[in-house]
Amino acid sequence: MAKKQTKYQKGARGQDCKLMMVGCRNIVETVVLCHMPGWINKRIGSGVIGIATKGHDENGVDACNHCHDILDMRMPYYSTEAILHNYKNGVAWTRRDRNQRGIS
Numbered sequence: 001m002a003k004k005q006t007k008y009q010k011g012a013r014g015q016d017c018k019l020m021m022v023g024c025r026n027i028v029e030t031v032v033l034c035h036m037p038g039w040i041n042k043r044i045g046s047g048v049i050g051i052a053t054k055g056h057d058e059n060g061v062d063a064c065n066h067c068h069d070i071l072d073m074r075m076p077y078y079s080t081e082a083i084l085h086n087y088k089n090g091v092a093w094t095r096r097d098r099n100q101r102g103i104s
């Protein structure tokens with residue numbers, strides 16, 4: 001039996017990639033909700049981007065397969081600073097996008 005998806009996970013389907021790392025081709029078929037990886041949590045803590053009291057999915061960002069790999073440090077050659085920068089922007093963008101589509 002498939003795990004039940006949250007509204008945010010469902011809401012990520014078919015959306016634009018919000019991470020847009022270098023090399024991103026924004027293949028929307030591969031976009032899923034990506035949670036904040038542990039290394040980012042250690043670096044900035046969830047409170048820094050105003051989400052300390054929110055649920056796990058609130059920290060998430062809609063991202064394509066390529067950017068998901070980078071976010072989870074499965075790809076070399078990307079600086080943590082660049083990933084952090086795009087992640088923070090991506091979370092804000094993902095939230096604006098959800099609000100516009102009435103997913104909140």
Ligand SMILES: [Zn+2]
Nearest residue numbers: 017024064067
């Ligand atoms: Zn991407």
